[in-house]
Amino acid sequence: MVNKMGLIFTLVGVISLALATLGSPYPKAKQEDGVHTKCTQPGMFSLTFDDGPLPGRTEAVLDVLKEANVTATFFVCGQTYSDLHSVEGQATVRRIIAEGHQIGIHTWSHPYLADPWRSVEEVTNEVKSVADKLLEITGNRIPIMRPPYGAYNDSVLDIVRGELGLEVIMWNVNTLDWSHPGDTAAAIENYKIETSGSHPSVDSFIALHHDPLPGSSELAVEAIRFMISAGYRFVTVGECIGL
């Protein structure tokens, strides 16, 4: 069941993200619309992981973070690879929190929220259902959200930020790990391209990874090594954006 769901989800994700990429270039700096694409202070780096939890793979990433003694942020879904109703999914969320990382909302079923036919109710439910479930699991209101495929419009912002009061988080380092799962070298090459010419005295970064993908923990090892050697300080997204 997990494998079948994972396969369907991956195919839908790859096609939709490809369309999203063609439609709008990824932002490289903080947006005038208030969406966060980098940190508020230079020298900060936020490692972020989308689409989990997937207990086995997410746990492997958590092991890497613990070994390296760095913090990260996980934008979780309600039901994609795993299920926030499941004992395993909830245990993984609790471990993320217990080990000092941050949880963010990534919608219940990973829809493309910027589709013009999405109703206000649908977008609201996709976000609020995860917020409510995470409140039940963690005891805390989650303040940050990332839209699937990085796709949003004014209506989505009105709902997510205006109605639900969440900060919307994008990225400025795109590993494109979804397009070459398991190819660590290709993802690190994207790190080099996106951070080229940068310096921690003036720059900050938020990097996009996907913990359910094959090779996600191996990529995390190399990404951590790369950003530490570049002189950046690892922070959760909350600290990154000054919450």
Ligand SMILES: [Zn+2]
């Ligand atoms: Zn996603």
